[in-house]
Amino acid sequence: MLIGDYLYDALTGSPALFLDIGFVFLAIALFWFARILGELLEIIQKPPLENMVRVAGWLLIVTFAIPHYLARAVLYPNLNADQNIYTWLYTFRTISGVGLMIAAILALIPVYLYWRWTSK
Numbered sequence: 001m002l003i004g005d006y007l008y009d010a011l012t013g014s015p016a017l018f019l020d021i022g023f024v025f026l027a028i029a030l031f032w033f034a035r036i037l038g039e040l041l042e043i044i045q046k047p048p049l050e051n052m053v054r055v056a057g058w059l060l061i062v063t064f065a066i067p068h069y070l071a072r073a074v075l076y077p078n079l080n081a082d083q084n085i086y087t088w089l090y091t092f093r094t095i096s097g098v099g100l101m102i103a104a105i106l107a108l109i110p111v112y113l114y115w116r117w118t119s120k
Helices: 003-013 017-041 052-076 086-119
Strands: none
Touching: 017 052, 017 086, 052 086
């Protein structure tokens, strides 16, 4: 019973953990999509653009999931202790947002080009 209470507190205490796990799963889906896109581009004999999708997956993990989790798990609980933490909090949030935007653009470009090449 005691172990179950700790597990429940760990899972419900940080909803950001579920968001970060979801983005890691999204990155895994992007890696899988990159493999399929690479095979499709090879079939239609176009340049290999699947590496952009792979980079987008790594960007989701490195620039979104990790800084977002650090901001929620480390910085938010300590806001009352030190007001200088707000600077780090905004820095991690900015890194997360910019990384997410760049990853979305990197994943969208090859998809758009594939759609354009195959719709003719």
